Amino acid sequence: MRQGTDSRAILAGEARGTITMTGLAARLRKLVLVACAVIAVVVGLCVAPSTAVAGQAGTINTDGVTLMADIDDTTPIATMYAGERVDIFWGPEAGLYEIRYYGTVGWVWADYLVPDGGGGDAVGGGSPAPVTGAGGWAIVDADSLNVRADASTAAAIWDSFDLGTSVQVIGDAVNGFSPISYYGSTAWVASDYLSWNGAVSAPAQPAAVAGERWIDVNRSSGLVTLYEGGSVYASYWGSLGYDQTDGNFNSTASGSYEVFRVYQGLEYTPYANAYITDWVGFDPERSNGFHSWTRDATGNVLPNGAGLTAGCVALEPSQARALSNFAYVGMRVEVHN
Incomplete structure (x- = not known):
């Protein structure tokens, strides 16, 4: 009898335990649902950080912002201030952007960075939005x-x-x-x-001159010569591709080309992980063109800015500006040994 009584007691205990666990599970489900609802409300109220694109820059929006060593290492490596410009490499990830600040690469909380074109009170004012053109x-x-x-x-x-x-x-x-x-x-x-013109990406072709304007590049010497007809307009020494094998992707390849784009402003190039000005593109297959020595995000020439390229022709900044003023879309470019 004791054994039977004990069995009933055990069964009763198991039943009570089952009821208890069922109640606990119900409570947990309710907590999960509440948590999900709270998260949904928060997400609905918050604005997600802008997704970075290659070559994008941004502006720090608060004084005393910490630049951290890594995405999972909050060690301070620099302090940034409102209005300062940075290069954005990646993000947002875990609420952070990977950036370069005056040559130092680290991570910053997305709340303290306004990517160009991403909204917020960036220095200079104005609300970034689509524009005509x-x-x-x-x-x-x-x-x-x-x-x-x-x-x-x-x-x-x-x-x-x-x-x-x-x-x-x-x-x-x-x-x-x-x-x-x-x-x-x-x-x-x-x-x-x-x-405004939907297809515009370069200055219009200048008025006709006596003889064709064109550009000659000597791969062997690095001499870049601007011509008007058969007369030399100007000559400059350029830094060419480090790959000397003619025709390779990272070489300044021989051939006859036409200028396809002219842009004098500061823009990012992933090939050098830096900025350039006075872009005059002529080889779309290899993304080659003329440009200035490489610069940082504020336009300053980098210490190694005059080095060999990944196929482009880099010129001293004032010479690059003179060439971009000379060039126009459709201009002939001859590259030879």
Whole structure:
């Protein structure tokens, strides 16, 4: 009898235990549902960080922001301040971006970084948004257009662009001024003097001159010669591809080409993991072209900026600007030994 009684007691205990576990499971399910609801509300209320693209830059939006050693290592390696510009390599991942800050690579919380074109109160103002013209490109439609520090006629003049200069507009107009990408920063130009054309990516071809304008590149010597007809217009020494095997992808390959794009602004090149100006593309198969020595995100020439390239022709910055002023889309380029 004791044994039978004990069995019933055990069975009763098991039943009570089953009821207890069932109740616990129900409570857990309720907690999970509540948690999911809270997460859904939070996600609905928050704005996800902008996804970085290759070559994108951004602006730090707060003083005293820590640059961390790695995505899972919060060791401080630098302190950044509002308005400072950085290069973005990757992100967001786990709420962080991988960036380069004055040559130092590390990670920063997404809350403290405003990627170009990603919204927020970036230095220079204006709300980034799609603009007229394919890809945000426009052409200067004035003999000389002032490039200003802010959207006002009272703002400091940083530069001036000549008629036909191609510019990248990065946001909506403010007070009659459009924000443009300017050497890794934001500058402003009067919107009334920009000409929009969906296919524009380079200055228009200049007026006809006596004889064809074209560019000659000697692979053996590195001499770059600009011609008007049979007369030499200018000559420069260029840094060519490190691969000397003619025809390889990373070589400055022999051949007859045509210029397919001219852009004088600061832009990123993944081949050098750096920035360049005065891009004059002529070999689309290898992504080769003329450009300045490599620069950082603020436009300063890097210590090794004059080194060999991955196939392009790099020139001293003032010479690169002269060549980009000389060139136009459709211009003939001859590369030979």
